[in-house]
Amino acid sequence: MLLELALAASLQQAVPQEAPQIMAALTHETVEIREDFAGTELILYGATRGLTIQDEIVVVLRGPDQDLRVMQKRRSFGIWVNAQAQEFDGVPAYYSIASTRPLEEIATSEALIRNDIGLPQLLVQAYADRLNDLEAIEAPAEDSEPTGADLSEYFAAVQRAGAREDLYSAAPRGVDVLDGGLFRATLALPPRTPVGNYTAEVYLFREGRPIASRSTSMRVEKAGIERVIYEFAHGAPMIYGLLCVALAMLAGYAAAAMFGRR
Amino acid sequence: MQIYLPIAEISVNIFLLLGLGAGVGFLSGMFGVGGGFLMTPMLMFIGIPPAVAVSTEANQIVASSASGALAHWRRRTLDPKMGGLLLIGGSAGSIFGVQLFSFLRGLGQIDLIISLSYVSFLGIIGGLMLIESVRAIMRRRQPEERREGGRGGHRKRTWIDALPFKMRFPRSGLYISVIPPIAIGFFVGTLAAIMGVGGGFVMVPAMIYILRMPTNVVVGTSLFQILFVTGLTTFLQASQNQTVDVVLAMLLTVGGVVGAQFGARAGRHVKGEELRALLAFMVLAVCLKLGWDLVVTPSDMFVVLPRGGEVGH
Numbered sequence: 001m002l003l004e005l006a007l008a009a010s011l012q013q014a015v016p017q018e019a020p021q022i023m024a025a026l027t028h029e030t031v032e033i034r035e036d037f038a039g040t041e042l043i044l045y046g047a048t049r050g051l052t053i054q055d056e057i058v059v060v061l062r063g064p065d066q067d068l069r070v071m072q073k074r075r076s077f078g079i080w081v082n083a084q085a086q087e088f089d090g091v092p093a094y095y096s097i098a099s100t101r102p103l104e105e106i107a108t109s110e111a112l113i114r115n116d117i118g119l120p121q122l123l124v125q126a127y128a129d130r131l132n133d134l135e136a137i138e139a140p141a142e143d144s145e146p147t148g149a150d151l152s153e154y155f156a157a158v159q160r161a162g163a164r165e166d167l168y169s170a171a172p173r174g175v176d177v178l179d180g181g182l183f184r185a186t187l188a189l190p191p192r193t194p195v196g197n198y199t200a201e202v203y204l205f206r207e208g209r210p211i212a213s214r215s216t217s218m219r220v221e222k223a224g225i226e227r228v229i230y231e232f233a234h235g236a237p238m239i240y241g242l243l244c245v246a247l248a249m250l251a252g253y254a255a256a257a258m259f260g261r262r
Numbered sequence: 263m264q265i266y267l268p269i270a271e272i273s274v275n276i277f278l279l280l281g282l283g284a285g286v287g288f289l290s291g292m293f294g295v296g297g298g299f300l301m302t303p304m305l306m307f308i309g310i311p312p313a314v315a316v317s318t319e320a321n322q323i324v325a326s327s328a329s330g331a332l333a334h335w336r337r338r339t340l341d342p343k344m345g346g347l348l349l350i351g352g353s354a355g356s357i358f359g360v361q362l363f364s365f366l367r368g369l370g371q372i373d374l375i376i377s378l379s380y381v382s383f384l385g386i387i388g389g390l391m392l393i394e395s396v397r398a399i400m401r402r403r404q405p406e407e408r409r410e411g412g413r414g415g416h417r418k419r420t421w422i423d424a425l426p427f428k429m430r431f432p433r434s435g436l437y438i439s440v441i442p443p444i445a446i447g448f449f450v451g452t453l454a455a456i457m458g459v460g461g462g463f464v465m466v467p468a469m470i471y472i473l474r475m476p477t478n479v480v481v482g483t484s485l486f487q488i489l490f491v492t493g494l495t496t497f498l499q500a501s502q503n504q505t506v507d508v509v510l511a512m513l514l515t516v517g518g519v520v521g522a523q524f525g526a527r528a529g530r531h532v533k534g535e536e537l538r539a540l541l542a543f544m545v546l547a548v549c550l551k552l553g554w555d556l557v558v559t560p561s562d563m564f565v566v567l568p569r570g571g572e573v574g575h
Contacts, residue, residue, distance in 0.1 A: 241500030252328025
């Protein structure tokens, strides 16, 4: 991609015009999840230099990676059972795209794939990564390899599951171009926003090719009492467990004392 | 008002949780059951991950059984020796159940096993309870002299009496083998870990019909065993799977304690047999709902699960 950008930049030099540039900043460097967290909105502000009327802007916000297992339901003995697992390594737990126009109008799918934009491409990679991992350890599993059509159903399932929780979203007109080459994108973080590191990539597309890009990052983290409890539960699980039991016993005893006398 | 649960990692309405606690507490106070079999499916229904629902419900049952067990301890309507044996089996069962839970979660089959366990146990127990209470209601309508007909005489000898390692249980007035109590305890402990229930609905009938304990010590002894087994389950789930959400447990407990008081008062106005029949219908309704969900064609033919022990998505 760098090579391509360099190439694009060198082509631009032939024209007596400044090389296009793009800059971006998020309204938050960290988003804190507190006890009243029910989702929030992030605004990404940006500026471009050399923006022309045909140029388009694409903003991608990508959350932390997670490993997934996707299973297809099969009916056996009359009930639906999870079967036929496919595994994925490093699927973003959050992924949203905002753009000035629908993506398919901005660039061909080949151009998007080349620049790693779009969830389908990431899923193909995540699946390949897992397959490589498995082959490194041992020979691939004995059950028959799924065909391309089958696999695309698994990819679609991951996207559906994410979309249900608003973790995967696309806003085809979510980027507003303001005066003087400034732009603004609104990105929604749903109630189930996972904690971790996020990166926002902004791309300036001209004639179906990215001619400039910039990335910025932020963190989503638990804060306040939520963080204290979470870290306690994971840092000292045994003491946490004992405390949970003690608290419950105390609550039961208090209830008996309060209501028992009447 | 939304509250973000730190371990379940979702945001839920606080009044929904308090109301759920109070509603299930009301029913459990009215019927004298733990209510875990209602609460765990409800928690999953509102979107709490199954692993967190099961572990957290075990924690709430600690609170709800503590006050009951305490009351029975004071009234001496509790057989500590029998409770101790049940507890030995229960502890082993709980440890086994938590391991099994982790293993099944790794396979991606935990939801199915939880549902299947619910359907089969609720179906059997609900069905038996319904038959029993309908018979009792019918009997009550019959003339006085025929009512006592089936009772009396010596207790029949069963295969239970043939087992070795016999022990005396003065409080229950029994002289039986230690194997059945330990086996029942183990079984109930495993259920507690997998289903997020106290297991009273299995243990009480088992104590009456298999161990033939006198009914006045059955409930107290059952609560005693449930208190310790759910306590151990909570501890194990917290230390091994980090799936106990203390905020969720406390909210449910606050609602549950208040609900149970009103439920207990409401229960006094209903006759025992009718109460049992009502409870049987409720158990069967939960069973049918869960069974229906297993059979009906799912809206999404795929499930996306996190890999490697992480909770959520």
